[in-house]
Amino acid sequence: xxxxxxxxxxxxxxxxxxxxxxxxxxxxxxxxxxxxxxxxxxxxxxxxxxxxxxxxxxxxxxxxxxxxxxxxxxxxxxxxxxxxxxxxxxxxxxxxxxxxxxxxxxxxxxxxxxxxxxxxxxxxxxxxxxxxxxxxxxxxxxxxxxxxxxxxxxxxxxxxxxxxxxxxxxxxxxxxxxxxxxxxxxxxxxxxxxxxxxxxxxxxxxxxxxxxxxxxxxxxxx
Amino acid sequence: xxxxxxxxxxxxxxxxxxxxxxxxxxxxxxxxxxxxxxxxxxxxxxxxxxxxxxxxxxxxxxxxxxxxxxxxxxxxxxxxxxxxxxxxxxxxxxxxxxxxxxxxxxxxxxxxxxxxxxxxxxxxxxxxxxxxxxxxxxxxxxxxxxxxxxxxxxxxxxxxx
Numbered sequence: 001x002x003x004x005x006x007x008x009x010x011x012x013x014x015x016x017x018x019x020x021x022x023x024x025x026x027x028x029x030x031x032x033x034x035x036x037x038x039x040x041x042x043x044x045x046x047x048x049x050x051x052x053x054x055x056x057x058x059x060x061x062x063x064x065x066x067x068x069x070x071x072x073x074x075x076x077x078x079x080x081x082x083x084x085x086x087x088x089x090x091x092x093x094x095x096x097x098x099x100x101x102x103x104x105x106x107x108x109x110x111x112x113x114x115x116x117x118x119x120x121x122x123x124x125x126x127x128x129x130x131x132x133x134x135x136x137x138x139x140x141x142x143x144x145x146x147x148x149x150x151x152x153x154x155x156x157x158x159x160x161x162x163x164x165x166x167x168x169x170x171x172x173x174x175x176x177x178x179x180x181x182x183x184x185x186x187x188x189x190x191x192x193x194x195x196x197x198x199x200x201x202x203x204x205x206x207x208x209x210x211x212x213x214x215x216x217x218x219x220x221x222x
Numbered sequence: 223x224x225x226x227x228x229x230x231x232x233x234x235x236x237x238x239x240x241x242x243x244x245x246x247x248x249x250x251x252x253x254x255x256x257x258x259x260x261x262x263x264x265x266x267x268x269x270x271x272x273x274x275x276x277x278x279x280x281x282x283x284x285x286x287x288x289x290x291x292x293x294x295x296x297x298x299x300x301x302x303x304x305x306x307x308x309x310x311x312x313x314x315x316x317x318x319x320x321x322x323x324x325x326x327x328x329x330x331x332x333x334x335x336x337x338x339x340x341x342x343x344x345x346x347x348x349x350x351x352x353x354x355x356x357x358x359x360x361x362x363x364x365x366x367x368x369x370x371x372x373x374x375x376x377x378x379x380x381x382x383x
Contacts, residue, residue, distance in 0.1 A: 030289065037292055041299030048303045055307070056314050074252065081248050089241040092282045099231045198284075205282045209275045215248075216267035220255035 017193045029195045036199045040206050047210050050165065054158045054217065064151035068144060069221040071136055072159075073127065077219035080123050081211065087116035088208040095201040098184075098194035106184040106197060113204065114177040117170055124167055131156070159218055166214060169207045176200055230287045240281045247274050 015025065022028040058065045090112040097105030135143040137160070138153040146152075180200050183189070189197060251270040259266065280286040285296050 030291075034291060034295065037295045037299075041295060041302070044299045044303055045306060048306050052306055052310050056310070059315065074255075078248065078252055082245065085241065085244045085248065088244075088278065088282055089237060092237050093234070096231060096234065096237070202283055205278050208282075209278050212274045212278070213268075213271050216251055216255070216271055220251065220267055 015190075015193060017188065025192050029198075032195045033198060033202070036202050040202060043206060047162075047165070050158070050162050051213065051217070054162065057154050057158065061148070061151045061154065064148035065155050066221050067146055067148045068152035068155035068159075069218065071131075071134070071144065072219050073130075074219050076123055076127055077215055080120050081215050083116050083120050083123070084208050084211050087113045087120070088205055090116065091201050091204045095194070095197050098189045098197035099191065101189060101191040101194070103184045103187045103189055106189060107181055110177050110181045110184060110197075110200075114174055114181070117174050117177070121167060121170055121174075124163065131160075162214055163218070166207065166210050169210070173204055173207055176203070230284070232281075232287075236281065240277050243277060244274055 018025055019028060022031065090109045094106050094109035094113060097103075097109060131137055135141055136156055138157045142153050142156070143149065144152045177200070180197060183196070247270050251267055254266050254270070255263065257263075279296065285293060
């Protein structure tokens with residue numbers, strides 16, 4: 001048994017990314033991806049609570065939700081969905097390059113993912129400023145008109161809370177992408193060590209999944 | 223517990239296939255939303271989103287070819303999400319079933335659902351009478367913010383933008 005342990009440590013003597021508390025790089029990979037998934041389960045429930053609040057108010061005020069939803073631009077929402085799913089594709093391809101140890105490919109795909117993420121956030125800025133212009137931000141100056149003026153504030157509160165939380169995750173993700181681009185630029189990843197890119201991918205895909213639900217829930221209530 | 227994760231490297235074509243499916247489902251959900259199916263609209267939209275999320279989880283996030291530990295963790299995560307929804311909704315959706323006040327009770331936001339009762343105007347004037355004379359004008363402009371009817375002054379302001 002002890003000879004096996006020696007074998008494991010001898011197998012990766014040169015890899016500077018091997019952390020000594022693990023038995024080998026395989027165990028390090030398994031532990032870190034498991035840890036990321038535990039974090040994502042917590043994130044699922046965090047956004048789940050927001051979706052739950054959304055659903056309760058929607059069940060209570062369906063007409064107000066429908067009326068307020070008309071003030072969102074479906075074209076911009078669809079465009080952003082395409083952009084974000086596209087960024088998930090490039091992220092997945094970055095992970096694939098990392099698995100093959102191609103650092104240049106990782107760098108290129110991460111940069112594309114980063115740019116697509118910025119396009120998404122840019123469109124979000126346009127949408128938010130439009131809401132401010134048209135008095136659709138909940139508060140003293142809120143004015144939508146129509147019979148559901150007051151209840152529509154609930155819808156827009158949920159809109160800003162959910163898309164705002166999602167956008168915050170995107171901003172954090174963009175920051176992480178810069179870090180991993182720098183790591184890839186320094187040829188950090190190899191066929192035996194690519195766990196961090198895999199984990200970055202898990203985070204980015206999770207943010208994508210949140211939007212996959214946000215888009216029909218907020219934009220497509222006819 | 224150190225399972226040997228085989229370096230399951232999927233071909234590029236797999237990622238493009240999943241991406242194509244996600245795109246098709248995105249445009250499908252937009253198209254279906256334009257058709258009035260009544261209550262089924264929500265169910266269809268959620269079903270499509272669920273399929274899209276499953277594609278991302280299984281293929282992009284590599285859960286399809288992963289260790290039993292990861293599969294269990296993901297499954298349990300969604301199970302807890304189901305608990306969150308089922309337990310919360312068994313409360314909210316069952317309110318009023320036995321003849322007790324619907325929605326949020328007697329003094330909840332339900333009041334806002336109706337057109338403003340005549341009492342709203344009286345409330346505004348009452349608030350004005352509390353303050354000194356110069357404050358009366360201020361109270362008048364502030365009053366509509368509490369009641370349902372929007373301030374007339376807002377309307378030209380909104381159109382101005």
